[in-house]
Amino acid sequence: MTMTAQAQLDAAVLQEGDAATGRLERLFSRLFLGLVYPQIWEDPVVDMAALEISPQDNLVCIASGSCNLLSYLAAGPASVTGVDLSPAHVALGRLKLAAAQALPDHAAFYQFFGRADMEANRALYERYIRDHLDPETRAFWDGRRLLRRRISVFQTGFYRHGLLGRFLGAVHLVARLGxxxxxxxxxxxxxxxxxxxxxxxxxxxxxxxxxxxxxxxxxxxxxxxxxxxxxxxxxxxxxxxxxxxxxxxxxxxxxxxxxxxxxxxxxxxGRCYDPAPDASLPPYLQAQNFAALRRNAARGRLVNRSLTDLLAAESAGAKQGFVLLDAQDWMNDAQLNALWQEITRTASPGARVIFRTGGAANILPGRVHAKILDRWQYDAEGSARGTEADRSAIYGGFHLYRFQG
Structure with a gap:
């Protein structure tokens, strides 16, 4: 039987702890049903250097805001499958994939997702994007929240929305007080x-x-x-x-x-992207990558399920790259071992796994069974490079493993 989105989130977040912690975990789980990250907070440039993406690679990733998934597609892999437990994140990723194929040019794509604050974005959605969405995703963006259609967030400043957008708004309020x-x-x-x-x-x-x-x-x-x-x-x-x-x-x-x-x-x-012509942008928004993104967008897909469940349905040796974000920080030992058992089963020789940790230490040794983890080599040098280069700066560590087969 298919689990509801809320049941999947509860399974991922709720741990065996005291009553106060349980209440906080349940609150967090419910907040995650909606939009959390309008922009992913892991640096795709660091990811792509570690993944060494080739045309033969089939990648799986936790999607979050899907800046990573679309950036990987611009590098030309065979496929990228994204998963996320938030239905809003899945709807956002599918919107981006449809827009990359349907909008007339990079200028329109950048206006919609780079500026994301222009009244004209409604016309872009209605004319070009809407009819390219699957029914579930179209219903999400056409649906109403607080008396406005959800798609209207791209007219009012998308990056000020979601849990992260509101958090940054609170940070700016505290800064003004100071x-x-x-x-x-x-x-x-x-x-x-x-x-x-x-x-x-x-x-x-x-x-x-x-x-x-x-x-x-x-x-x-x-x-x-x-x-x-x-x-x-x-x-x-x-x-x-x-x-x-x-x-x-x-x-x-x-x-x-x-x-x-x-x-x-x-x-x-700044709560926006730098408006300068030579501004720093996520790879998927850069003009020089748009043609490749449009060409490869059909190789991407997103599903609302856990990564462990997705991999359980994949063939042995079918994947060459795994992007776990910081999800393992949420997991207990049983969940970690179930995930790594499926990663190991579906990995081809030389496959790469990358992830972040809130703390500086690698959390896997001593928690994932040695019979599984010993089949992987920890790339200490590559991990250190990634930690140093990650411009988001929010994580304590970037970690890279390579499958020995």
């Missing part, structure tokens, strides 16, 4: 200027009583898609206090990469 204006950061032309902005304007915010109070609540990071189990891992990296970990992640986001080259920083602190 009299911080992010405009000088977005105009910075050197890493030294960015570091000075952080030291003078942002570091003092972490000493505010309000910020310290809010950071102490495990539900405070739900807007980042961080459930209680992952919050606890972050806090453990800070000696039991999540605040120093958050401070360092914000510092890395602001200071370790030129602001003109980091669209994650623009989304966090």
């Amino acid at each position: 009299q911080v204006d992010f405009a000088p950061l977005l105009a910075a032309r050197s890493l030294a200027e960015q570091q000075a902005f952080f030291d003078q304007k942002i570091a003092p915010l972490f000493d505010m009583r309000l910020v310290r109070l809010l950071a102490g609540f495990r539900a405070s990071l739900f807007g980042l898609g961080i459930p209680p189990a992952q919050y606890d891992k972050l806090a453990a990296d800070g000696g039991g206090d999540v605040l120093p970990v958050l401070r360092e992640r914000v510092r890395k986001l602001m200071c370790d990469f030129p602001i003109r080259e980091n669209y994650f920083a623009w989304q966090a602190f």
Whole structure:
């Protein structure tokens, strides 16, 4: 029997813990039924370097906002299958795939998903995209929420919506209370200027009583898609206090990469993409990749189910790349072993697995059975490169495994 979306989320999130944690997990599970990430918060450029995508590769990924799935398609693999437990994320990914094939040119595609705040986007949807959607996805975007059709979010500033968009709005509110204006950061032309902005304007915010109070609540990071189990891992990296970990992640986001080259920083602190002609953008939105994306979009598909369930229906040795995002941080040992058993069964020799962790440490040794994990080689050098290069800066570690067969 097919599980409902809510039942799948409950199975993924609910762990055996105390009553208070259980209540928070149930709340998080229900929030995840809606849109969480209007933009994925993992760097696809880092992913693609680690995956070494070839035309023969069949990839599977957790989709989130689907910036990753569409970016991989632009690299020309044989197929990319995305899964997500949020029906809203699946609807978003299918919308992007249909738009890549149906919109007349890159300018229209960028207007819809890059700007995502123009009244004319409704006409683009009605004229070009709507009739290319499957009935379920069309019903989602034509449906109403708070008296407006869901598709209207692309007229009013899509990246201000969803759980992450509202969380970033709250961050900007706290910044205003601290009299911080992010405009000088977005105009910075050197890493030294960015570091000075952080030291003078942002570091003092972490000493505010309000910020310290809010950071102490495990539900405070739900807007980042961080459930209680992952919050606890972050806090453990800070000696039991999540605040120093958050401070360092914000510092890395602001200071370790030129602001003109980091669209994650623009989304966090400008709440949009840089409007300059040579702006940093996700690979799928870049003009030079649009022809390849349009050509390969039909090789992508999205389904509303867990990755473990999807792989259980795949043939042995059928996959060459697996993208797990940070989902394993949510899992107990039984769930981890069930997932890796299916990954190992469906992996071809040389297949790659990539994932992120909230904390710095690789969480698999000692938890995934040795008889499974010993068939994989951990690429320490590639993992370190990915951790350093990931412009989103929100995770403690990027990890890469290669299948030995």
